[in-house]
Amino acid sequence: MNNTSISPEDRNKKFLNKLKERDIDVQACYQCGRCSAGCPIGEFFDLNVMEVVRLATYGMEEPLLNCHTIWLCAACETCATRCPNDIEIAGLMDVLREIALRKGVTPAEPRVPLFHKAFLGSISHWGRAYEIGMIAGYKINSRDLLGDMKLGLNMFLKGKLKLTPHSIKGKSDIKQIFSGKGKEYDR
Amino acid sequence: MKLSYYPGCSLEGTALDYDQSVRELCVHLGVELADIPDWNCCGASSAHMTDHEVGIRLPLRNLLQVAGSGHDILVPCAACFQRLRAADKEMRDNPGHWDIVGSIPEFEIVHISTFLARPEILEKIRDKVSQPLSGLPVACYYGCLSLRHPHITGAPNWEMPVNLERIIEALGAKPVNWSHRTECCSGSLTMARPDIARKLVGDIAAAAKRAGATAMVTDCPMCQANVESRQLDLGGEDDLPVFFATELIIAAIEGKYPKKQQKVHLVSPDVVTQHFDSTATEDSA
Numbered sequence: 001m002n003n004t005s006i007s008p009e010d011r012n013k014k015f016l017n018k019l020k021e022r023d024i025d026v027q028a029c030y031q032c033g034r035c036s037a038g039c040p041i042g043e044f045f046d047l048n049v050m051e052v053v054r055l056a057t058y059g060m061e062e063p064l065l066n067c068h069t070i071w072l073c074a075a076c077e078t079c080a081t082r083c084p085n086d087i088e089i090a091g092l093m094d095v096l097r098e099i100a101l102r103k104g105v106t107p108a109e110p111r112v113p114l115f116h117k118a119f120l121g122s123i124s125h126w127g128r129a130y131e132i133g134m135i136a137g138y139k140i141n142s143r144d145l146l147g148d149m150k151l152g153l154n155m156f157l158k159g160k161l162k163l164t165p166h167s168i169k170g171k172s173d174i175k176q177i178f179s180g181k182g183k184e185y186d187r
Numbered sequence: 188m189k190l191s192y193y194p195g196c197s198l199e200g201t202a203l204d205y206d207q208s209v210r211e212l213c214v215h216l217g218v219e220l221a222d223i224p225d226w227n228c229c230g231a232s233s234a235h236m237t238d239h240e241v242g243i244r245l246p247l248r249n250l251l252q253v254a255g256s257g258h259d260i261l262v263p264c265a266a267c268f269q270r271l272r273a274a275d276k277e278m279r280d281n282p283g284h285w286d287i288v289g290s291i292p293e294f295e296i297v298h299i300s301t302f303l304a305r306p307e308i309l310e311k312i313r314d315k316v317s318q319p320l321s322g323l324p325v326a327c328y329y330g331c332l333s334l335r336h337p338h339i340t341g342a343p344n345w346e347m348p349v350n351l352e353r354i355i356e357a358l359g360a361k362p363v364n365w366s367h368r369t370e371c372c373s374g375s376l377t378m379a380r381p382d383i384a385r386k387l388v389g390d391i392a393a394a395a396k397r398a399g400a401t402a403m404v405t406d407c408p409m410c411q412a413n414v415e416s417r418q419l420d421l422g423g424e425d426d427l428p429v430f431f432a433t434e435l436i437i438a439a440i441e442g443k444y445p446k447k448q449q450k451v452h453l454v455s456p457d458v459v460t461q462h463f464d465s466t467a468t469e470d471s472a
């Protein structure tokens with residue numbers, strides 16, 4: 001855990017309001033640690049799950065947006081289902097990632113958001129995920145060209161990768177969604 | 188019986204055989220499937236992990252495509268199931284925010300194993316089995332998204348689920364008792380951090396072997412692909428093949444495990460192939 005001093009002055013009220021809007025009641029946390037205990041990825045985290053919740057209760061957004069944990073969390077929901085206070089911790093991780101991306105914070109694990117971007121790029125283009133296109137896009141952007149070559153080739157030989165994308169008819173709906181539908185009145 | 192059907196993107200790609208097995212099984216069961224017209228991707232983990240509005244509006248569009256149908260929606264993919272249920276809950280809790288006009292559609296979104304484990308469906312399956320998988324020790328593996336969060340999935344026993352075990356028992360196989368049935372395999376990280384995926388998959392496979400399983404059974408296409416492929420990376424011996432429950436049901440009904448099906452596995456499915464070969468020779472002897 002870092003040694004940043006905590007003061008009510010530093011609270012990011014906008015961040016706390018965002019959590020309230022999404023019904024993520026971090027103030028209910030009494031640091032029992034069940035969330036951290038069951039997390040399958042915990043050993044790879046820099047901040048453990050209960051630390052993330054604790055920092056969030058203080059509205060301390062900055063260390064949270066800069067940590068590895070928010071990108072390594074697999075959204076498995078184990079923490080949230082076991083929290084005795086029913087805190088939607090996985091939802092908290094979602095909010096943190098979204099704010100980090102919107103603020104342009106350099107992600108501690110750059111490959112993870114690059115993967116999400118490649119995946120969503122494929123959907124916004126076709127309306128459905130197109131695995132080969134998505135993998136190629138990710139590989140080029142992350143410069144991870146050689147990783148998983150054997151696996152990709154294996155899948156290819158097994159006929160598991162579809163060669164042509166399927167384009168849906170309602171692409172205009174998808175375009176609207178990706179161009180910020182629902183966020184028109186945010187500001 | 189008629190159901191709306193949402194296959195989802197993996198079932199058009201890496202898990203195409205899962206889609207085929209679900210459709211074939213529904214023919215056996217006399218269930219008619221109507222694909223959601225012009226369905227789109229549910230956004231999977233990537234959408235909700237990075238953009239709440241997109242993460243709900245993508246799956247929501249699919250629900251609105253079948254708003255008037257009155258049929259429940261069958262979903263074989265655990266990730267799609269969870270995303271569609273999340274959109275369904277939002278639509279009911281907060282219709283104004285999601286621009287729902289008119290009345291809220293009535294249907295239930297059902298994951299494949301919940302559907303197959305209904306007593307009347309299990310009964311039908313039991314009746315149709317021609318070659319039981321007698322004694323085959325299998326580890327039923329649920330992973331995350333058909334169970335968690337129960338507020339969304341509606342799963343009654345999210346820590347101790349029983350659906351896959353019930354289905355496997357109906358085929359005569361022997362589900363083992365083991366520790367990692369609902370542990371995450373980190374499918375959503377497998378491309379960006381294969382090292383983490385290898386660690387988690389290694390632990391899961393080791394736990395299944397400790398309990399005496401010779402195969403794993405799942406109902407999640409991400410788990411199926413991730414657990415088979417990352418075991419190969421680890422380069423160990425006696426990797427466990429991961430089967431979809433539906434392909435085993437069809438094998439037990441039809442009394443064979445066809446070549447075409449054997450080929451789609453990255454880990455050798457010999458335990459099941461041999462099972463049918465040996466019962467076939469016993470029969471002819």
Ligand code: SF4
Binds near residue numbers: 033084089
């Ligand atoms: S399980 Fe809930 S109450 Fe316990 S430490 Fe984690 S967030 Fe806090």
Ligand code: SF4
Binds near residue numbers: 040072
């Ligand atoms: S949702 Fe994220 S933080 Fe919670 S248990 Fe799963 S991986 Fe850990």
